[in-house]
Amino acid sequence: MPGNLLRPVVQETTPSLIARQLRRAIGDGELAPGQQLNEMELSRSLGVSRGPLREAMQRLTQEGLLLSVRNRGVFVIEVTDDDVRDLYLARNAVERAAAARVIAGDPEAGADRLLEKVDEMSAAIERGDTAALTEADVAFHELLVELSESPRLIRMHDTLMVETRMCMTALETRYASHSFRLDEHREITEAIRAADEARVDLLLLDHMRDAVMRLTTEDA
Amino acid sequence: MPGNLLRPVVQETTPSLIARQLRRAIGDGELAPGQQLNEMELSRSLGVSRGPLREAMQRLTQEGLLLSVRNRGVFVIEVTDDDVRDLYLARNAVERAAAARVIAGDPEAGADRLLEKVDEMSAAIERGDTAALTEADVAFHELLVELSESPRLIRMHDTLMVETRMCMTALETRYASHSFRLDEHREITEAIRAADEARVDLLLLDHMRDAVMRLTTEDA
DNA sequence: AGGGGTAGGATTGTCGACAATCAAACGGTT
DNA sequence: AACCGTTTGATTGTCGACAATCCTACCCCT
Structure with missing residues (x-):
């Protein structure tokens, strides 16, 4: 036993990683309030496909950070x-x-x-x-x-x-x-x-x- | 103007609808704690493709109702x-x-x-x-x-x-x-x-x- | 009989393509 | 000139297929 310092390997899921990136970007203002998130563009800059990106965006939508409008896209919320x-x-x-x-x-x-x-x-x-x-x-x-x-x-x-x-x-x-x-x-x-x-x-x-x-x- | 009783049309998004279904199913115990959610099977019974279903599951994962393990799938949480x-x-x-x-x-x-x-x-x-x-x-x-x-x-x-x-x-x-x-x-x-x-x-x-x-x- | 390695089956992760929908620009009509 | 209908471009929604990964069962070896 080489010590207790080997944590159980828990591979984080891709949408979870993307979600964290998006959260940081929103918090830092890189994604401005009201701005629309273009899926194609974002997925390219993140180096993933649209699928995982969409899954990640759903997480933020659930958190209330993004606003999803059907057939229109998702937008960063504007705080009144x-x-x-x-x-x-x-x-x-x-x-x-x-x-x-x-x-x-x-x-x-x-x-x-x-x-x-x-x-x-x-x-x-x-x-x-x-x-x-x-x-x-x-x-x-x-x-x-x-x-x-x-x-x-x-x-x-x-x-x-x-x-x-x-x-x-x-x-x-x-x-x-x-x-x-x-x-x-x-x-x-x-x-x-x-x-x-x-x-x-x-x-x-x-x-x-x-x-x-x-x-x-x-x-x- | 035919009265003020016509609300603005807000089409709910599909993942949001699926998420609600899943929430109800979990709350009612139809999806038992610890149970794995088979994507193919679930998507068929819901009449949608795997894509929207996965997006919905991400929402519940964010809420803490589902537990997602990479390359293994998502499971209903077990409450200790x-x-x-x-x-x-x-x-x-x-x-x-x-x-x-x-x-x-x-x-x-x-x-x-x-x-x-x-x-x-x-x-x-x-x-x-x-x-x-x-x-x-x-x-x-x-x-x-x-x-x-x-x-x-x-x-x-x-x-x-x-x-x-x-x-x-x-x-x-x-x-x-x-x-x-x-x-x-x-x-x-x-x-x-x-x-x-x-x-x-x-x-x-x-x-x-x-x-x-x-x-x-x-x-x- | 026990342990380790290996193939098999199944499930998830990812991607690209097609269909549906919408906003905006254009053109015709009154 | 204002209004309405249409077309166009772009974006999202959905789907099916392929690749990667994991669990199980089986087989071989010791």
């Missing part, structure tokens, strides 16, 4: 202000539950891991690297949900975060100066360490409200 | 006790947020609609119709989330409810005598009407705990 509000409502629901799980589990260890991400944000701010800041911000929330160790919360959250990333890149200009958000993340982390669920709920809600304000024009 | 717990954890997260939205909106109207479902459950119990009882139970929770008017909560919840239904039908025997759950639903409804969010949270959590207890063998 209402969508942003709904997006953060859903994120709040998921992250709140995840935080509760972390608190019920090992809040100390979780807080330590989360602080690393806060430090990354801090470093990104020092360098004035807004892209890295956004990444660290996203990573913080993804880690929070991962720490819950709930497959379903994680899956739902992943979908929501692609949309979030899409909004952030689309409105990068308006989203620029969020240096003060650093403190918000730190407070959330410490509230988790203190196992103060009520306070975490409150802080998360505020955090989401801030983001919505920043990402929408008219506020509801 | 851990899965049941996670399932209800996720459901609690979604329904809790939905209830909060209802309370923030029009709790009176929502409670009225919910009471209808409770009455349906009551009627089903009178008739001894367990199938109808299960349906009404599911309908109650689906309505609760629909009332939130949150597209994302609704979409996530729909997925979770297919799994729930699958568990219920798989363990129908053990799940039989849930007459007392009627009161739980009524209490939840009235707590919503009273706009007592904390109480709704508590009742929902209890409700979920009950269900998990009933659907699992070993309790965590």
